[in-house]
Amino acid sequence: MSRAWEREGAGGAPQHRVAHPPRPRSRRRAQLHPGAWWLWALALGTAATRTTNPLLLALLITVSAYVVATRRPDTPWSRSYGAFVKLALAVILVRLLFATVLGSPVPGTHTLLTLPEVPLPAWAQGIRLGGEVTAEALTFALYDGLRLATLLVCVGAANALANPSRLLKSLPGALYELGVAVVVALTFAPNLIADVQRLRAARRLRGRPDNGIRGLLQVGLPVLEGALERSVSLAAAMDARGYGRTAQVPPAVRRTTAALTLGGLLGVCAGTYGLLTAEGAGYGVPVLLAGVTAALAGLKLGGRRSLRTRYRPDRWDVRAWLVVGSGVAVAALLALAAARNPAALHPGVVPLAAPTLPLWPAAAVLLGLLPAFVAPDPKEPS
Numbered sequence: 001m002s003r004a005w006e007r008e009g010a011g012g013a014p015q016h017r018v019a020h021p022p023r024p025r026s027r028r029r030a031q032l033h034p035g036a037w038w039l040w041a042l043a044l045g046t047a048a049t050r051t052t053n054p055l056l057l058a059l060l061i062t063v064s065a066y067v068v069a070t071r072r073p074d075t076p077w078s079r080s081y082g083a084f085v086k087l088a089l090a091v092i093l094v095r096l097l098f099a100t101v102l103g104s105p106v107p108g109t110h111t112l113l114t115l116p117e118v119p120l121p122a123w124a125q126g127i128r129l130g131g132e133v134t135a136e137a138l139t140f141a142l143y144d145g146l147r148l149a150t151l152l153v154c155v156g157a158a159n160a161l162a163n164p165s166r167l168l169k170s171l172p173g174a175l176y177e178l179g180v181a182v183v184v185a186l187t188f189a190p191n192l193i194a195d196v197q198r199l200r201a202a203r204r205l206r207g208r209p210d211n212g213i214r215g216l217l218q219v220g221l222p223v224l225e226g227a228l229e230r231s232v233s234l235a236a237a238m239d240a241r242g243y244g245r246t247a248q249v250p251p252a253v254r255r256t257t258a259a260l261t262l263g264g265l266l267g268v269c270a271g272t273y274g275l276l277t278a279e280g281a282g283y284g285v286p287v288l289l290a291g292v293t294a295a296l297a298g299l300k301l302g303g304r305r306s307l308r309t310r311y312r313p314d315r316w317d318v319r320a321w322l323v324v325g326s327g328v329a330v331a332a333l334l335a336l337a338a339a340r341n342p343a344a345l346h347p348g349v350v351p352l353a354a355p356t357l358p359l360w361p362a363a364a365v366l367l368g369l370l371p372a373f374v375a376p377d378p379k380e381p382s
Helices: 034-048 052-072 077-101 135-161 164-170 174-206 213-241 251-276 284-307 318-340 361-367
Strands: 004-006 014-018 111-118 129-134
Touching: 034 052, 034 135, 034 164, 034 251, 034 318, 034 361, 052 135, 077 129, 077 284, 111 135, 129 135, 174 213, 251 284, 318 361
Parallel strands: none
Antiparallel strands: 004 014, 111 129
């Protein structure tokens, strides 16, 4: 608390002095661990693969969209959510187009239209071009395409919520170089498109054509030149920062790392195959857990070769556990519902009937809204 007091000066006159409060320290914005956002989104995507009920899939899309709308930061990468939504709509349209042109194995009695059918050779038996288009076939294609579209929307939510540079810092040391290569590759196409748009705008301002083969050739050379200069500058910057340096580790550690990583990946493949087949239901989960444990141990040992430090590493706090837990709960409850009541999560199309919304699976999907209330607001400081 500030105080004012009097002190006698050299001439005897009272002097008033006010002690100003200390300046507030700069505070970092509250941010959730980027890995928590990705695990939450992948869990919602896993839940989407367990059902073809369009009402549950639409509810999953609504949940992810609400979380993105309330917790999306004002950053360039957060604007990618709209592109994923458009891609999801394109997937649904392509799936319906294929079902219309190439037909569907689902039998139907409600014929909507009849297309001219193209005769095919005997070796193409089972495939047709044209013919009758039934409502049952289009409904089945709509359910199937909506499931894939929901998965794409969930991945788009992770891209809009998680900071890619912070996610790169959170990767294990053994995956750091691979992560850098992926980030550079993903940022190449947007930079290339931005260069093309900038050069075309400059040509239009100068009254030069920017369409056709001639305009494409005259724009392509500056774009390639700019891409080459950017690549050389990036390589020089990475070399100046010591990218690619590795530490010396004993040969026994290298061999152990390779054995654990390779064995872990084989275990993950075998365990996943066991979960997907009825014969491997007994050994699928143990083999999968053993493979994941061995792969993580291999990555931990492989990180010793990476010489890098982390400035202000992201901490995995209670809010991150709550966000991940809500997504895992949605995936687990929908998987349980699919096993106990498959008819509710996979509505039939023959005979054609309107789908119904099962109550407790819908309530389980609403658990995915928890990040909108527990995750920190990126617009407010911590």
